[in-house]
Amino acid sequence: MTSTPQPARDVVELCRDLIRIDTSNYGAGNAKGEREAAELVAAQLAEVGIQAQLFESENRRTSLVAHWEPDGCDTGLPPLLIHGHTDVVPAVAADWQVDPFAAEVIDGYLWGRGAVDMKDFDAIVLSVVRDRVRTGRPPRRPIRLVFTADEEAGGPLGSGWLAEHHPDLLADCPEAIGEVGGFSLTVNDRRLYLVQVAEKGLAWLNLIADGQAGHGSFRNDDNAITALARAVTNIGSYQWPVRIHPALRQFLDAVEDALGVPVNADNAEETLARLGSISRMVGATLSSTANPTMLGGGYKLNVIPGQATAGIDGRFLPGYEDEFYQTISRLIGDRVHYQKAVADIAVETEFSGDLVTAMQDVLAAEDPGSVAVPFVMSAGTDAKAWSRLGIRCFGFAPLQLPPELDFIALFHGVDERVPIASLEFGCRALDRFLDRA
Known part of the structure; x- marks a missing residue:
């Protein structure tokens, strides 16, 4: 007999536990805490019977890989890669209103370095997977879970090392989801959910x-x-x-529809400025x-x-x-x-296929009236390493955000924080997604 699904029940505490491990990555091979973070993830998975492998490219530069293929999932389907990273950029405590590694909850927000990039999604994945095991609800297809070190330094000691030295672990994954994408942008009271399909x-x-x-x-x-x-x-x-990538054109079309004004290459910068801080990131992909x-x-x-x-x-x-x-x-x-x-390398794929349809269906069910749109990321992610293995990579870490939150400014920013409600939304969306992906 299965228990009632509660995919969001652990997410806040899991995220707090991850934030409290200082995994600051200073670059040039200098980082800390990644081993402890990987061990925490492994322990949380082991608690529900999922065994993980730990890999070290160098001493304590630790990444984790776990295969989740429970009874009831369709093993005739190829596995889906779900990935996150455990390292964070450094934080200067004197600049913050709170201790960046204390993981305080204040006024409905969880504060701390990594709350947005990207221990929030790490915790969402762990919470959903653990709940589905407890309640006897297998995903539709096999899942490969990967939590990497060193993403904030470009990944040579994390995803890049895994892709080079252990490609067999993920060779059967045609598609992947991870950062950065799936978060909402409110334009004229309409929520657009941005799904990353390309990065510079x-x-x-x-x-x-x-x-x-x-x-x-x-x-x-x-x-x-x-x-x-x-x-x-x-x-x-x-x-x-100016070079308008097809994904950027689709994003601009959605903005044009929401704003009710035409957007072309000549006035794109001016129009994007109306979207707030995200205009800096999207504008950089022009x-x-x-x-x-x-x-x-x-x-x-x-x-x-x-x-x-x-x-x-x-x-x-x-x-x-x-x-x-x-x-x-x-x-x-x-x-x-x-x-x-x-x-x-630059990375790109098309905003099409069954996985994209699953994303669109999930977001429409969780947030009726919303629209999923593709976008190009100005920065880089672990998708670069996975794409070398022939994996189609999407940024899909779903978060419904309050319109007033300057979300983009929180990436690597001072006073990084994520709404508790957004974490809970992410759990519901990912849980639903695993039934359709």
């Missing part, structure tokens, strides 16, 4: 200018700093051409981007250095990787060269 490629570059070192009082026509400054200025002031972020060179005021360096955060749209690098080469000129510090 990553090009973190080191610019290097070499020149003639010498005394600061001498004339110098081969000054590395001068050459570098020119290159940085060219990149920082360059206006990249074109490739390259932003200077670091400068280095010299060691004394009266010495011209022989070398100067700069850092560039570059992101290119799907299909425009070659154009991006050709443009960078032209902008920096012959005196400067670049090295790729971190580089990764």
Whole structure:
């Protein structure tokens, strides 16, 4: 005899437990807490009879993989990959109103680093899976659960390492859901649920200018700093051409319908500005981007250095990787060269198929009158690693959000927090989704 389903009953405490483990990822292989977080997830799964494997790319850089194929699921269907990451970006406690790792509940919100990115979805997945095991409700198809380390540093010690060293674990998964998507955006009292179907490629570059070192009082026509400054200025002031990706066009069409105003490439920025902070993220997908972020060179005021360096955060749209690098080469000129510090592919799939239909059906059932729309992500996720295995990746971590919440600003932001009601909605939506996916 099964008990009454309560998929949201544990989600708040599970999320609090995860937030209280400081899994700050400082980059360059420097992180903490990922082993403890993976062990917590493994223990929660083991409590309901699901055994997980822990994998370490380096000491304590731990990712988890679990196969959930209970009696009653259709093993003739290919598995669905559901993935999240346990690491978070660092938080400076002095900047916050609360301790970022205390996981306080205040006025209907759960506060803490990772509440939005992405321990909320980790907890939703754990809560739903545990409840379905307890109540004897198998998913429609087999599920692969993956919780990775190192996503906040691009994933070379997490998803990238798993995809390279253990591709067999996920080789039979044609599709996946994870971050960033499934959250609501209210436009003229209509809720649009944004499902990520594409994300920009990553090009973190080191610019290097070499020149003639010498005394600061001498004339110098081969000054590395001068050459570098020119290159940085060219990149920082360059206006990249607008390229409307098909998913962005569908998103703009939905916004056009909700606002009742036409949206085209010429006025897209102006229209998006009416959507609040999300306009920054969506606006960044109108074109490739390259932003200077670091400068280095010299060691004394009266010495011209022989070398100067700069850092560039570059992101290119799907299909425009070659154009991006050709443009960078032209902008920096012959005196400067670049090295790729971190580089990764752009990802895209179509907003179509049975899995998309399941998302649309679930959102329509949980929030009648809402519309699911695709969008392009300006940043990157673990989808890059999974797509290399031929997996179609969607950002679908459903959250119904209050219209006044500046949700996008909370990603990596100060005072990160998620509404308790949104966590509960996510549990209901994911629970329903597992019956249809």
